Amino acid sequence: MKTSTRQPVIKWSGSKRAVAHILCRLWPQAGAGARYFEPFVGGGAMLPVRPVADGVAGDTIKELVGLWIEIRNRADKVLNHYSRLWHQRESEGHQVFYRVRERFNREKNPLDLFFLSRTCVNGLIRFNARGEFNNSLHHTRPGIHPDRLSEIVYCWSRMLSGIEFLAVDYRATLDSVGAGDLVFLDPPYAGTRGRYHPESFDFEAFYRELERLNSVGARWMLTLDGRAGARIYEKEVPPSLYQTSVSISTGNSPFTRLMNVSLDGVVETVYFNFKPPAEALRAAYSKKQASRRQTSRRRR
Ligand SMILES: C[S@@+](CC[C@H](N)C(=O)[O-])C[C@H]1O[C@@H](n2cnc3c(N)ncnc32)[C@H](O)[C@@H]1O
Structure with missing residues (x-):
């Protein structure tokens, strides 16, 4: 079997592996000299499909960053x-x-x-x-x-050459973001955050950082988990901060699998401060519909 970076090197709860191929098509055309930033890198599922080679990735878990x-x-x-x-x-x-x-x-x-x-x-x-x-x-x-x-x-x-890794808070990773840079944001899940890191995540401060990214002319894509089974973890992103959003299914939560409870899919909302290519957005949307149909068939 041919091995590639499609197989995870570091397995991570909340990994974007199942949807990385959908999300990567939603970036706009990168301009010359644009860099890629991923300040919540976790298992780095988006790194192999990043839109530009050079960039910075960070996480607060020092040993994880050390491993990268x-x-x-x-x-x-x-x-x-x-x-x-x-x-x-x-x-x-x-x-x-x-x-x-x-x-x-x-x-x-x-x-x-x-x-x-x-x-x-x-x-x-x-x-x-x-x-x-x-x-x-x-x-x-x-x-x-x-x-x-x-x-x-x-x-x-080999794929990671060009990526600088930092064991810091996301704001420090984003410090040098400038106009035209591309930023992928996947902050800790509302439903799981305590399991990876004892500190809770301050969404108000996070929204201020989004505002700053808007003001410097960066383009960002943000994923936030919505629902897993009957539980609702959705966060309200202030509409003034983004231009477009789409909901996609990211498959089963590894935490729910581990705990042997509901196997319902996790639905995420993806927010953009730019207009993603219309065709890619349509494809992401129809994937969501297909996976919903599958879920309801399983329930019957
Ligand atoms: C949902 S996971 C990211 C998953 C990743 N996108 C993937 O595909 O594997 C969120 C990550 O944010 C990290 N994190 C939590 N708080 C942070 C903070 N304040 N600054 C930077 N990283 C943080 C967590 O350690 C965790 O690895």
Whole structure:
């Protein structure tokens, strides 16, 4: 099977992987010298389909950003570390996972985080309120074989050249955004934010930042989760801040899967401070309709 960056290198809850191919068509034509900014990078699903090569990506989780930098700069080292632990876990059993988890929570080595993320339940990176990784070993699955993983890591490593990574608050990542730059915004989910980061997210401050981006002439696309099953997480983005919006289905929430509750799809609203190409917008809209039809068929 041909491997590519379509397979995630870092699995992330709330990843835009399922809709990245739809969203990437919604950008306007980038002007010469335009840069790409992604200040809530998480699992970086939009990076392989970014509209321009050069840019800046950030996140407040230091070890996650550290891992991105290692994947970009030292793919060999990432893979050797994973392979050594993976084989150790094969021969010595599940205690290896828990020893690495303890060590990661003490020393915060991003390479340990990578091993944990690839061998834990559903591959979900999850921290408790003290910032400790707390997901368990996936007992029935050994985690991806190092040989298969190597293709994925090398592919991503090449693709990431041109991206600078910062372990900072989103406003610091956006500090140097200028006219014509393209910004993809995927802030923490209202329904899940506490699980990744103990701090809650200040949407009022976020809207002020959108206003600033408008004033410097940047073009941004913002995704906000709307509904997952019966729960409604929608945020009201002040209409004066954006020009267009569309709702699309992003599939099942990994958190609801993990918790074994409702498997209803998550619907997101995507906001733009520009007019996306009409055809791409129509296609995004019809995808939503198709996926709604599928959901209602499953319910019957
Ligand atoms: C919904 S996830 C992004 C998912 C990503 N688009 C993907 O496809 O994998 C939101 C991310 O924002 C990060 N985050 C939360 N608060 C932040 C802040 N104040 N500044 C920067 N990043 C933040 C979280 O750590 C999380 O990785």
